[in-house]
Amino acid sequence: EAGVAQSPRYKIIEKRQSVAFWCNPISGHATLYWYQQILGQGPKLLIQFQNNGVVDDSQLPKDRFSAERLKGVDSTLKIQPAKLEDSAVYLCASSLESGPPLHFGNGTRLTVT
Amino acid sequence: EDQVTQSPEALRLQEGESSSLNCSYTVSGLRGLFWYRQDPGKGPEFLFTLYSAGEEKEKERLKATLTKKESFLHITAPKPEDSATYLCAVPMIKAAGNKLTFGGGTRVLVKP
Numbered sequence: 001e002a003g004v005a006q007s008p009r010y011k012i013i014e015k016r017q018s019v020a021f022w023c024n025p026i027s028g029h030a031t032l033y034w035y036q037q038i039l040g041q042g043p044k045l046l047i048q049f050q051n052n053g054v055v056d057d058s059q060l061p062k063d064r065f066s067a068e069r070l071k072g073v074d075s076t077l078k079i080q081p082a083k084l085e086d087s088a089v090y091l092c093a094s095s096l097e098s099g100p101p102l103h104f105g106n107g108t109r110l111t112v113t
Numbered sequence: 114e115d116q117v118t119q120s121p122e123a124l125r126l127q128e129g130e131s132s133s134l135n136c137s138y139t140v141s142g143l144r145g146l147f148w149y150r151q152d153p154g155k156g157p158e159f160l161f162t163l164y165s166a167g168e169e170k171e172k173e174r175l176k177a178t179l180t181k182k183e184s185f186l187h188i189t190a191p192k193p194e195d196s197a198t199y200l201c202a203v204p205m206i207k208a209a210g211n212k213l214t215f216g217g218g219t220r221v222l223v224k225p
Contacts, residue, residue: 004156033213042119042200042215043157056212091156100204100213101147104156 002026004105006092012111018080021108024073025094031055032069033102034077035091043091049075050097082112115140115205119216126223129190134219136201137183144211146184148177149200151218157200191223 005024013019025032030051035043046065047057051072060067064083069075079086089109093102120135138146145164149157161170163179170177174195176187186199198218204211 040217042117042202042217045212045214048212093156099211100145100202101159101162102157102213103159104149106154106156109154 004092004094004103006090006105006108008108009106010109010111012113013082015084015112016081018078019082019110020076020078021090021092021110023075023077023092023105025075025092026103028096029094029103030072030097031095031099032075033093033095034067034075035093035104037089037091037107039088046077046090079110082110084112086110087112115203115214117201117203117214117216119199119201119219121219122217123220124222126188126191126221128192128223128225131187131189131191133188134186134199134221135183136186136216138201138203139182140203140205142206144204144206146179147202147213148184148186149202149215151198151200160199188221191221193223193225196221196223 007022032049034046037043046060047067048055049069067077089107091107093104095102117138145162148160151157161177166181168179174189178185198220200218202213202215205214
């Protein structure tokens with residue numbers, strides 16, 4: 001079974017620039033999650049999709065972050081404009097519709113300079 | 114407020130020196146507690162799910178246990194390859210979609 005795929009693995013941008021991350025979940029997993037993990041901390045949920053719809057985006061900074069999951073499969077997370085405090089690893093995870101456990105990709109490490 | 118707290122933040126062990134990690138939670142109506150292992154540069158890897166007090170799960174040198182207020186991850190006779198960050202997570206049933214909330218993790222270093 002192929003795992004959760006994410007790209008790119010690393011990204012370095014300057015503040016106020018924009019960036020996008022891509023995620024392809026495990027086949028058949030209806031639920032997709034984006035987590036932000038700051039160095040030395042546990043992952044924090046940004047947004048959760050169930051098929052095409054958003055279940056929870058209460059911790060997504062909507063003035064600069066956006067996410068979409070077209071056709072209920074892969075997903076894109078965008079940051080525009082980026083701030084220094086957005087430097088983190090962005091993890092994508094997926095699960096069956098019934099819920100956890102979540103299966104994670106290896107993340108995208110974003111550095112904002 | 115529902116919370117998940119892990120201790121200690123870091124643990125340095127000699128190879129073969131057994132120890133335990135703690136995950137305490139304050140959430141009503143527990144719907145599972147999840148343990149993950151995370152290696153540097155990788156995403157968290159699922160280890161165990163525990164659902165009820167008294168339940169235990171084992172995998173190689175790891176054993177997870179659950180009480181009504183906390184969970185322990187016991188590492189027996191650890192080897193250097195057990196070095197990783199161990200994360201626990203709990204679904205927050207008051208949140209939409211039973212949001213899975215993680216603790217801050219325990220960084221374990223096992224020296225040969």
